[in-house]
Amino acid sequence: MTNSEIVEVLELTAKLLELHQADPFKIKGYSVAAFYLDKFNDAALEDMTAAELTKLQGVGKSTAAKIVEIAQTGTFAELDTLLAKTPPGVLDMFKIKGIGAKKIAVLWRELGIDNLHELELACLNGSVAKVKGFGGSTQQKILDSLAFVRSQEGKLRMDKGRQAADRLMEMLKVHFERVEVAGDVRRKNEVVASIVILVEAESPKVLQDVLDEMGSLQKMEKESSPFVWRGKMESISTMVEIVYVVPGRMVNTLFLESAGAEHLAYPTAEGGTLRKKALGEAVASDQQLYESAGLPYIIPEMRDGGEAFLWSEKNQIEQLVTWDGLKGILHNHSTYSDGQHTLKQMADYCQELGFEYLGIADHSQTATYAQGLKEEDVVRQHEEIDRLNLGYAEAKALPAFKILKGIESDILGDGSLDYPDQVLASFDYVVASVHSNLTMSAQKATERVLKAVENPYTTVLGHPTGRLLLTRLGYPLDHRVIIDACAKHGVVVEINASPWRLDLDWRWIRYCMDQGVLLSINPDAHAMAGYFDMHYGVEVARKGGLTLERTFNAFSLGQMEAYLKEKASKRG
Template structure:
């Protein structure tokens, strides 16, 4: 059992204890432990109760509970609480803006115990009448419920990829060839169907084999003789297993990877891609495009016909690859809310083959994330100077900050402190309930600040959890072009922000994009691959990717920017 599973159990137990009016000290013990252990680098499952007590926020009682979780795989306290809690109330914990106290009021005082009835109560105005709620809170709850409903049955890119790989590996124990297709192969940021193609000469026998797999549950109404559909244990996303003979699987892999709007694109041959794929035997996907008289489009970009507009201006070998990336910017350390030190993060970055590492810990207003004040900034920068003396000349740590964009669009440090950084990532983290006009104006002012180097996760969205605040993307991108501000592709699979659909416009306007993992631990550096995937999906070229600059080029770029700024001041 890994740390995240243990922390999730502790956190849920604390919430349910509070929901059921348990002793306040007991509630706080669970909540404090969960908060602190979420950031520990210790492997909790390997620690004795005596060692657990030495960790911040862990008392004797919680240490014993952690050992119970590790040894039994469950927690009796939580089991008892779950038995007393309607399933619908547990679902209400996913509603943004609803804390435990408000959920308790809705359940115990109003008698609503599920999201469906809560939605009805919001629609008829009942929730607004509850003391402490009001119409504004009611509208926020309704918006969150509608968003949750729209995201039901979906998983993020990282989860979908992991599930598809596990399923493929299991199926390969029974079938000669299994290919991941559909949304996962297209690297969709949200996935509602895990689609795999199975090579088999006997669909009836294959269906019998699939029926024997305990981790799969078939939906017979959705299935057919040549398509098994159902669910994978532990996930509510649809699984689709399509059965094809050997001589069809390659053409079907192509067809199922692309969307319909991509497949119906007509080529110079007079046939569409779909017609070519269905009527002519081909050896490769490249051959399908060639016979249609169309340029080859990589799987990630097969979302629509816009890929052909891109192909008229670019070639596939211009697309950014992992090998093109030279450094990793926008990372966090133990100075703010990260799990590992600057040195640990930098060393791991170097081990991955990169030439530079950029630290961007949170700024002073971010109290929730141990944001650095001016004094701690100086201390961190002194540490970085010491580390760079060891790393020079082949590797370098750049001194950065993730400065909060305040409500009025200003940055979260004074001029002197901002000038001390090599670069500044400017991001919004607070006051997210903004109109399009307010949100856009706020970002525009931050972009106009001469210290802003990179605009971080522009919409603040959390995939499947929170919609981003609305912004005028064209106005933002145009402003970044005017002020030479780089736009971040936040590579965290929770964000993937800016959305890939705006990448081509940014490049047209001459705006560079930086693939940043927003890593809070060493393992998070590998999230770069998700940002790379959506970058390629949007047609991102290596020459427009900020962190394909070599170490020397990056040093020159940042130094020139600072020199220009000092002259203006």
């Protein structure tokens, strides 16, 4: 089992113990262990002994023994007992934002609600609002969350979708020479609604016979045909489609199965459509297909609609941002706040990857849940940065490397930034982010962020909507108003590269570029391995048409320092 899967088991155990009103100390034990292990990436928990586990923060002897059992069997006796006395529908209620285990227990025991359908009915008839501790506001939040959960069912985040597609590809390549990933995964969609795999085979029956022998696949007979297998893969809720491809037609079929309907309907120079062109003569490459259609080549990421052709009137594919074009890594966390690795470890690894600078942006003091930096911690961190930078300078490594002094300052409820101005002035740059009060109206949320953007100390607007994909909607913002303000005040907009966020949404990248706003692809890394999340950020940035020229962290160290110095001078 992966570390994250083990943590999920511990978190579920804590929730169920709270649901069944168990000993608070036992609940806290599992919660604390899950909290600290969620930040542990130094080794695989499943490979550690109980004695080794007890040396980790938050893990006692009892919990260590449970982790060993989880690693070996996927569960443990206490969890099995809790699951046995919990209706499956009650477990589903943990998906609802705004109600925790205690409120779920009340709904279950006092109203007899043990599934999402009954919960929705009770909200619609007003029963939930009448329960002590709930009220009309909570009732409406439950209804909103139910609607969101229903809309996200059967979907996966980009990273999980790709992992599932890669696993299926490996299984099929044992039997077939030509296998390709299509659909949402190939288009680099931030959310994957289905996993589409194309297989070139001698005949549909040859493919079907192989699929029938794969125990990890479950066919949905009514939804399938001789040419398209549809069903589910073990442990994956998303629909899987495995499409038979006639030998010699892979490129054409891959194009048809990977482009959006609007893109396929785009007119060609000869008067037909891209769909018609792809259904015609077999081609050897995508480039050949576009060329024969009299159209500029569009990369798979940008084949959602027709806007990519408008983009291509002013830009070239070669101008798009790439991983290799990035010069630094901004918005990262260390053990000064809630990161897993020390400042030196984060910096050394950043340099090892070939980058020219690390922007450290630990949480600010209001973020107590993340051990945000008090003013004295800021001074201490800056002193360490100065010592480390002196060492990097003396080493005379090429390229030169430097740590930039940043902070992820909370945007407070009234739109002001955490810390007084004299502290904010001590940083090279400030990432301003919202982490609390996420239920404001669109008007209030926009006014709040707008005030932060107007603050002269704000350098970067962090994860602009606060969304968590498939888990939490972002707070409502008037994107145009905020982006226009960023243009006016010279504020960079973040593309948070965590696959949980991918926020700013790629659909707003082109508007940012049109308004002259720079964008920064930031991993929000809480561990060294988190740097690689920038690959996801690069992919959705390319999907939105972001060029290297408009990418903030594609600036060299010299350009970055000059930019930050000029911004500071404008503050006076």
